[in-house]
Amino acid sequence: MWKRILTFTAAGVLTLAAGGIGYVSLRQPNRMPAEAIQVSMTKDTITRGRYLFTVVADCDGCHSLRDTGKFSAPAVASGRGRGWTMPKELGLPGDVVAPNITPDVETGIGAWTDGEKIRAIREGVGRDGRALFPMMPYQNFAKMSDADVQALVAYMNTLPAIRNPLPKTRLDFPVNYLIAGVPAPARNVPAVNQEDxxxxxxxxxxxxxxxxxxxxxxxxxxxxxxxxxxxxxxxxxxxxxxxxxxxxxxxxxxxxxxxxxxxxxxxxxxxxxxxxxxxxxxxxxxxxxxxxxxxxxxxxxxxxxxxxxxxxxxxxxxxxxxxx
Ligand code: HEC
Ligand code: HEC
Structure with a gap:
């Protein structure tokens, strides 16, 4: 998905020339306040959330330490959620950081409300209201049911806090402005019927x-x-x-x-x-x-x-x- 952003770039430069920088730089992501919600921390929700994080939605793939010396670069449990800076060789438009999403208050997301976490995951809006770079697959996660995203957050709340200070993502101009158009509200998503x-x-x-x-x-x-x-x-x-x-x-x-x-x-x-x-x-x-x-x-x-x-x-x- 991030690659799609690269092509926005050429079109975006034209927009800037035609519409003026003022409009673009004032443009805010389509965001709603985070929901006032506290997820239920039961054994079942945490188990379901761990499964989503480590297996189906593979949050590990980008946010956890991985052993690149082993077949398919599996996640290392002790580095779960600690985040890392994406390597230059991926050719991303700037310095992209998959943040520390452990409950560490200073360097992770320990100070975020559950609603803010859910909004980041499904809607691509950061705690400070900024649009997240859509390499974070929030356009896909927008389809995640309320029950699943809440379970995911319940599990994330139980991760051991890891102190791992990382820089913030810094995107090149004009990608940094253009991604403001990507976030979209995703609320009240029903669970899929597994019989279908x-x-x-x-x-x-x-x-x-x-x-x-x-x-x-x-x-x-x-x-x-x-x-x-x-x-x-x-x-x-x-x-x-x-x-x-x-x-x-x-x-x-x-x-x-x-x-x-x-x-x-x-x-x-x-x-x-x-x-x-x-x-x-x-x-x-x-x-x-x-x-x-x-x-x-x-x-x-x-x-x-x-x-x-x-x-x-x-x-x-x-x-x-x-x-x-
Ligand atoms: C991070 C990238 C990535 C994701 C996500 C991914 N794949 Fe793959 N997949 C690959 C690559 C690269 C290969 C080829 C190398 C290999 O066989 O491992 C592959 C190979 C495969 C193969 C083997 C085909 C064959 O003939 O041997 C299957 C089947 C497959 N993927 C299905 C899936 C399904 C289903 C999903 C989602 C549940 C998925 N993949 C998600 C990158 C990915
Ligand atoms: C393909 C890589 C990728 C995958 C898979 C991925 N993320 Fe992300 N995630 C990112 C990147 C990159 C960012 C930062 C984007 C930015 O800074 O603009 C991010 C940002 C976040 C944030 C915001 C944190 C902050 O400090 O702003 C949260 C929360 C998050 N991801 C949770 C998850 C969860 C939970 C999953 C699995 C359901 C997941 N991510 C899967 C790449 C990924």
Whole structure:
């Protein structure tokens, strides 16, 4: 999603020239006051929240310390939520920091109300009212049900506070102004009915961000007609992986994969939770969060499979582990 912002840039410069800087710099994100709410801290909500944080919504992926020397760079529990500065090589428009979201009062979000946390997660508005850089996938999390987002916050409230001072995100001009248009209110979101397998699958695919990584981008925009068709490169140092085509195309996608094979493709990695995660090798390098997603239930993976069968098949052959 952040890549889309890069293309806003060219159009944005024109807006500035035409509309005048005054308007743009005064523009405020579309925000409502945070809800006055205190989430219920029961054992069930905390368990559900931990599951969302570490498995389905993979908050770990950006906000926790990760062991990049291991297969799929799994999160390190002792560094959960501590935040970090995004590396320069990602080519982001400025210095982007995934903040410390532990309850540390000084360097984390310990002083925030629960309502402010929920607003940041679903609506992309910071405590101070600023628009968050949409690399934070709040446009997806806007679909998260009230029950789920409250459970998530209940769990976040139980994280050990980690003192980790980080700089604030500093975006380049004019991206810093343009993102003001991205936040949008998201309130009263009902839970999905899990008997509606397709709807549940769509929900899981949305909050897990499958589309972000599996849709190829061109000039910062997702390529129209190529949803879930793969081809986005991911690099770490000299290692490279390319996201797979997960549309139902039978030649180049997952059209020939049975539901059982799909479920096994994920759950095979459960063994590493017991045996230890192996060191990453150039040929096994990936940033697909396999260790997190391997913990999804058979029912969830089955719902995801059901939904992915309904997306448009795209013939697009991808080499996921290219030889460098
Ligand atoms: C793809 C990376 C990514 C993922 C996944 C992600 N975040 Fe973020 N998050 C960010 C970035 C980057 C920022 C800071 C944006 C900025 O400073 O403008 C952020 C900001 C936040 C903030 C605001 C904190 C502050 O101090 O302003 C909260 C709260 C937050 N994220 C919670 C979460 C939760 C909870 C999840 C999982 C449901 C999550 N994030 C998933 C990248 C991510
Ligand atoms: C952070 C980026 C990222 C996210 C998020 C992500 N993927 Fe992936 N995925 C990849 C990459 C890169 C590969 C190719 C390398 C590999 O196989 O691990 C891949 C591979 C796969 C494969 C293997 C296909 C094959 O034929 O071997 C499947 C299936 C898959 N992803 C499904 C999903 C689903 C479903 C989701 C959401 C629940 C998802 N991915 C989320 C990056 C991602």
């Amino acid at each position: 397998k397709l709807g549940w699958g769509r929900y899981l695919v949305t909050i897990a961000g499958c589309g972000h990584c599996h849709t190829p981008m061109q000039k910062g925009e997702p390529l129209p007609g190529m949803e879930f068709a793969g081809g986005e490169p991911f690099r770490l140092g000299t290692m490279k992986a390319v996201s797979a085509n997960i549309t139902p195309d039978t030649d180049t996608g997952i059209g020939k994969m049975s539901e059982a094979e799909f479920v096994e493709r994920f759950q095979q990695y459960r063994k590493y939770a017991v045996t230890g995660v192996p060191d990453v090798k150039p040929e096994s390098f990936t940033l697909m969060p396999w260790m997190a997603f391997s913990r999804m239930s058979r029912e969830e993976l089955s719902a995801i499979y059901t939904y992915l069968r309904t997306v448009k098949p795209v013939h697009h052959s991808v080499e996921t582990h290219p030889v460098n």
